[in-house]
Amino acid sequence: MEDEFVLMKGNEAIAEAAIRAGVDGYFGYPITPQSEVMEYLTTAKPWERTGMVVLQAESEVAAINMLYGGAGSGKKVMTSSSSPGISLMQEGISYIAGAELPTVIVNVVRGGPGLGTIQPSQSDYFQATKGGGHGDYHLIVLAPASVQEMADFMELAFDLAFKYRNPTMILSDGAIGQMMEKVKFKPQKKRMTEFPDWATTGKTQDRERNIITSLDLDPYRQEKFNEKLQKKYEDIRQKEVRYEEISCDDAEYLFIAYGTSARICQKSVQLARAEGIKAGLLRPVTLFPFPEKTILSYADKVKGMLSVEMSAGQMVEDIRLSVNGKVPVAHYGRMGGVIPNPQEVVEALKQKIIGG
Amino acid sequence: MAEYTTVNEIISKENLVYTKTKVLTDNVMHYCPGCGHSTAHRLIAEVIEEMDIQSKTIGIAPVGCSVFMYNYIDVDTQEASHGRAPALATAIKRLWPDRFVFTYQGDGDLAAIGTAETIHACNRGENITMIFINNGIYGMTGGQMAPTTLLGMKTSTTPYGRDQALMGNPIQITDLIASLPGTYYVSRQAVHTPSYVRKAKKAIRKAFEYQQLNKGTSFVEIVSNCNSGWKMTPVQANRWLDDNMLPVYPLGDIKIPEEK
Ligand SMILES: Cc1ncc(C[n+]2csc(CCOP(=O)(O)OP(=O)(O)O)c2C)c(N)n1
Ligand code: SF4
Numbered sequence A: 001m002e003d004e005f006v007l008m009k010g011n012e013a014i015a016e017a018a019i020r021a022g023v024d025g026y027f028g029y030p031i032t033p034q035s036e037v038m039e040y041l042t043t044a045k046p047w048e049r050t051g052m053v054v055l056q057a058e059s060e061v062a063a064i065n066m067l068y069g070g071a072g073s074g075k076k077v078m079t080s081s082s083s084p085g086i087s088l089m090q091e092g093i094s095y096i097a098g099a100e101l102p103t104v105i106v107n108v109v110r111g112g113p114g115l116g117t118i119q120p121s122q123s124d125y126f127q128a129t130k131g132g133g134h135g136d137y138h139l140i141v142l143a144p145a146s147v148q149e150m151a152d153f154m155e156l157a158f159d160l161a162f163k164y165r166n167p168t169m170i171l172s173d174g175a176i177g178q179m180m181e182k183v184k185f186k187p188q189k190k191r192m193t194e195f196p197d198w199a200t201t202g203k204t205q206d207r208e209r210n211i212i213t214s215l216d217l218d219p220y221r222q223e224k225f226n227e228k229l230q231k232k233y234e235d236i237r238q239k240e241v242r243y244e245e246i247s248c249d250d251a252e253y254l255f256i257a258y259g260t261s262a263r264i265c266q267k268s269v270q271l272a273r274a275e276g277i278k279a280g281l282l283r284p285v286t287l288f289p290f291p292e293k294t295i296l297s298y299a300d301k302v303k304g305m306l307s308v309e310m311s312a313g314q315m316v317e318d319i320r321l322s323v324n325g326k327v328p329v330a331h332y333g334r335m336g337g338v339i340p341n342p343q344e345v346v347e348a349l350k351q352k353i354i355g356g
Numbered sequence B: 001m002a003e004y005t006t007v008n009e010i011i012s013k014e015n016l017v018y019t020k021t022k023v024l025t026d027n028v029m030h031y032c033p034g035c036g037h038s039t040a041h042r043l044i045a046e047v048i049e050e051m052d053i054q055s056k057t058i059g060i061a062p063v064g065c066s067v068f069m070y071n072y073i074d075v076d077t078q079e080a081s082h083g084r085a086p087a088l089a090t091a092i093k094r095l096w097p098d099r100f101v102f103t104y105q106g107d108g109d110l111a112a113i114g115t116a117e118t119i120h121a122c123n124r125g126e127n128i129t130m131i132f133i134n135n136g137i138y139g140m141t142g143g144q145m146a147p148t149t150l151l152g153m154k155t156s157t158t159p160y161g162r163d164q165a166l167m168g169n170p171i172q173i174t175d176l177i178a179s180l181p182g183t184y185y186v187s188r189q190a191v192h193t194p195s196y197v198r199k200a201k202k203a204i205r206k207a208f209e210y211q212q213l214n215k216g217t218s219f220v221e222i223v224s225n226c227n228s229g230w231k232m233t234p235v236q237a238n239r240w241l242d243d244n245m246l247p248v249y250p251l252g253d254i255k256i257p258e259e260k
Helices: A010-020 A036-044 A060-072 A083-088 A090-098 A125-129 A147-164 A174-178 A219-239 A259-274 A292-299 A315-323 A342-354 B036-051 B065-071 B085-095 B107-113 B115-124 B173-178 B194-213 B234-248
Strands: A006-009 A025-028 A053-056 A077-081 A104-109 A140-142 A168-173 A180-183 A243-246 A253-256 A279-284 A286-288 A304-309 A329-333 B057-061 B076-079 B100-106 B129-134 B183-190 B217-223 B252-255
Touching (some): A010 A036, A010 A077, A010 A104, A010 A147, A025 B085, A060 A083, A060 A090, A077 A083, A083 A104, A104 A147, A125 A168, A140 A147, A253 A259, A253 A342, A279 A292, B036 B065, B107 B129, B107 B173, B173 B183, B173 B217, B183 B194
Parallel strands (some): A077 A104, A104 A168, B057 B100, B100 B129, B129 B217
Antiparallel strands (some): A140 A286
C-alpha cells in the first residue's frame, strides 16, 4: 500500500493509519457510523503485523477506562466511537485529562440529541472543545475534512498527545467516516520500545513508585495543579493552532467551517464568486486551540463572516468571541443529520450578511 | 510533631519475629482503627515481597476508602474511576503480558457501579488478580447501603433496615463470578482473626501465582468490617461480622483449579 493511492472509507483509513502509526492498543464498542474502524482492525489482525492489541469492550465506559489504564502504563492507545458513545465516555475522559495521559479518541459525530440519527452532524462541537466532562480541562481537537486527513491526523494526534501529555480528539463526522476517497498511507512505524518515566511499568529499584491519579484532597494543591493545566492549555493555544485559507486574499466575505461543512463551503466559494461575490473560506483544522487570532485579523479585512456548521450554531460562538463585535457574524446550519448544499449556503450568506 | 516510640524500638532484637514488609511504605494509614482494609493491604504487600515481583507489579486502586492504596503499597499504581478498575487492568495486562496486575475494590465499586466491568473482565478470563473487600456498606461516602448489605441491616440509606421488597437481596457476586468459565481461582476469605489472616494470605498468594499460568482470572473476596459505617467498636464489628456476615458469605474456596 506504500506510495500508492488506495480507495477507502474514512473509518477504514483511521484504522489502517493507527496500525501504521505504531499504536499499541485499540479498545472500542460498536456504534454507527464508525463501526468499520474496529471491523477493519479485527480483519487486518494487526496483532500479527505489529503486536497491536485490539479489544471489543463491553461498553464505551469500559473502553475509555481501558484507555486510561493503557495510557497510564505508557502505551499508545486509542478508541473510536460516535456521539452517544462519546457522551458515555466523558467521566473517563475527564480522569484522563486530570491524570495528564496521552490518548487519542476519535468521534465520528452523528446527529443528536439522544439516540438522534445515524446521519452526519457537527453538533458535538461544544462537548469536544469546551471539555465535555466535569472539571476545567480541554482536549486538543483536530477536525479532518477528507479521508486523507483521517489517516494523516492519526500520527499527528498521537504526537500532540505525547508532547503535551493530553488527550487528543479527532472530531470527524458520519460523512467523512463513511465516504470513500483515495488515500495514501505513511510507511509502517515501529511500536515504542521506550516508555515515559512517569508510566506504571513496574517500580524498579532505581526509582520511586509511579502513581497515576487525578485525586488531591488538598484544595490549594489542587488549585496549583489546575493552574498548571491552564498553563499547558495556554501553551497549546500559542503553538498548535492550525487552519487552512482558501481564496481569502481578496475576500470580502468569509465562510468559516470545518470538516464536511468546509468541503461544502469550498464549493460555495466558487458559486459565490461566479455571482460576483468575493467569498473566501477559513477552515479551522484545530478546533482547540481555535484560530482566534487569525479570525480576528480578518475582522478588519472582510465585511462579514458566516459560520457554517451542521448544528444549531456552536463554533459561531467562538468566532463571535474572536472578533468581539468588530464585524457582523452569522450562523447557517442544518441539524439532525441533514447536510446543507453549497447553493443554500450562498443564499444564506446573501440573506444573513450581505443583505443584513 | 510529637515524639513517639515505634514498636520496633521497644522489642529486643532476639524477640523480633516479625517486621513490616518493605513493600508497605512508612506512611501512616488513614483507615479507621480495626478496619480490614489495612490488613488486606499488608497481605498483598507481603505476597509481592515474598514472590519478589515488586518491579513487575502494577496495582489498580478503586474509588472508595482504599482510594489511597497507592500511599501504602509500594508498587506502580493507577487510581481508577469508580467501578472501572477491571477495565484498566484488562488493558494494562494485555499491553504488558509479563507484568502482575491486580485490582483492589470495595463492594460498591465492584458489585454496584462496576458490575459490568467485573463480570466482563472475569468472563474474558483476563489474566489478572482481583481483590474484593466486602464490608457490606459504602464506607467512604458515610455508610450508605451497598449491594452486599444484609437484609435488615441499617445503613444511612436504609435507616429502617434493608427491605428485600424495596432493595432486593444481598448480591452474591463472587458466586456469580465463579460460575464464569473465565475465572480460574475464586475464594472467599476474611482478615479479622489471626487464623483467617493466614488463610487469606495463602489465597492471595495463590491468586498472584496463578497469573503466571495464563489460565484466567483469580478472584479473592475478603469479607471485612466497617466499624465506622456499622456504628460499632472494632470488637463489636468483628463479632457482628462472625454472627451475621459469615452465614451469608461463607468462607472458603469457591472454585479451585483442577489438579493434574
Ligand atoms: C461516578 C461516581 N459516583 C459516586 C461516587 C461516590 N463514591 C465514592 S466511594 C463510593 C462507595 C464506596 O464504597 P465501597 O466500594 O463499598 O468501598 P468502601 O469505601 O466501603 O471501602 C461512592 C458511591 C464517585 N466517586 N464517583
Ligand atoms: S469507613 Fe469503614 S471501610 Fe472506611 S476506613 Fe473506616 S472502617 Fe474502613
